[in-house]
Amino acid sequence: MPNNKIHCRLGRVCVLAFCVILVVSVLGCATEEITLPGAAQTMQLSSPAFGDGERIPAKYTCDAEDISPPLTWTEPPPHTQAFVLIMDDPDAPGGTFTHWVLFNLPAATRELAEATPDEKQVLGQALQGTNSFGRIGYDGPCPPRGHLHRYRFTLYALDQPLNLEAGASREQVLFAIKDHILALGQLTVVYQRQQ
Secondary structure, three states, rough: HHHHHHHHHHHHHHHHHHHHHHHHHHOOOOOOOOOOOOEEEEEEEEOOOOOOOOOOHHHHHOOOOOOOEEEEEEEOOOOOOOEEEEEEEEEOOOOOEEEEEEEEEEEEEEEEEEOOOOOEEEEOEEEEEEEEEEOEEOOOOOOOOOEEEEEEEEEEOOOOOOOOOOOOHHHHHHHHHOOOOEEEEEEEEEEEEOO
């Protein structure tokens, strides 16, 4: 009988431990990806320099000029007050790597010209955050040689500007926008450096 009680208690402990691990895993994933509210719309994000799923030209990478590419997007929903743009690499060995954080783009904006300056404040009132290189502004694809990586440009239309300072991290921006997203657009490219 005592053995049965011990086995029963051990079984309960194992089930409880499994539940805790499951909850922590789910919460951990929730901070990484933004899920859109049911009413949120989509926008078309594109570039005159490349198409969705195509290889990004070397000009926009660490192998050449390393300048930001031109981007355009369709009309956002009514009541849009600002945009956020994030470029990241979900295939980086250490987890998602941030290449560009740009927020509080004015609601009237429908395009970004090539070569946005690496300054804290650009385009009037827009602010730039800190990327995973520890720098302000855009730093292009620069994967380990021989490895193909995907790069996501994600544009968010928000119902209000963010109350954040220049230099904010991707995580800070994603946390600030989670209850204010009206629409989203995404453009994905790939890049592989030669051996």
